[in-house]
Amino acid sequence: METHQSVQTGFSRIAEALGDPIREAMVSALADGKALPAGELAAVAGISPQSASAHLQKLVDARVLSVWAQGRFRYYRIRDDDVAALIENLVDLAAKSHGARKRALPAEQLRKSRTCYHHLAGQLGVLLSNALIRRRLVAIDGRGGHVTEQGLAWCRAEAIEFDPAQQPQLRLCNDWTERVPHLAGPFANAVLARLLDTRCVAPHRIPRALRITDRGRAFFDRLGVQVPF
Structure with missing residues (x-):
């Protein structure tokens, strides 16, 4: 029986990361290029800081956001122009x-x-x-x-x-x-x-x-x- 291999480009991971109203709200809050801490993004999305961490990590893993630590805060921003x-x-x-x-x-x-x-x-x-x-x-x-x-x-x-x-x-x-x-x-x-x-x-x-x-x-x-x- 002939089998077919699918060609996967990897965009499904990005689509999954963006395809959630909570993560959409977070990304929209960063659309002007500024960086925001996790707590502020949690408030924007109307969720707890604990829940926000998982959503933000998904966006970072999909290379939609970048993150860096400053003191005890972690700041997030849209990764790049692309x-x-x-x-x-x-x-x-x-x-x-x-x-x-x-x-x-x-x-x-x-x-x-x-x-x-x-x-x-x-x-x-x-x-x-x-x-x-x-x-x-x-x-x-x-x-x-x-x-x-x-x-x-x-x-x-x-x-x-x-x-x-x-x-x-x-x-x-x-x-x-x-x-x-x-x-x-x-x-x-x-x-x-x-x-x-x-x-x-x-x-x-x-x-x-x-x-x-x-x-x-x-x-x-x-x-x-x-x-x-």
């Missing part, structure tokens, strides 16, 4: 499914501007990405890309601390509210870090949401972009 992109794509897929069932739209402020791991997302993130591409400060090739010489000069002019040796320098990330890509990766992370440091954008009371300031409008004006909100 995992963050996976989470954003899953959120995008879930949003499309919810839309088909006529679920409520996301908070308007989240749609306008928010963090996605360490980079800018929402309408403001898409406006930024389009402007950088249009002005040839970045060049896109498939799902990746690089910063051009003009882009490096722009970074110096805007005091954006970006190391071009980091590879890949940037990539496209699906925006779950705008349904078009925004920029992610080390370059996009450096731009958001500068926007936060200079108070061009500031945290909103809604988690992950950002509000643009007058300094931020001036930054976008220099890129030839008028922010419509």
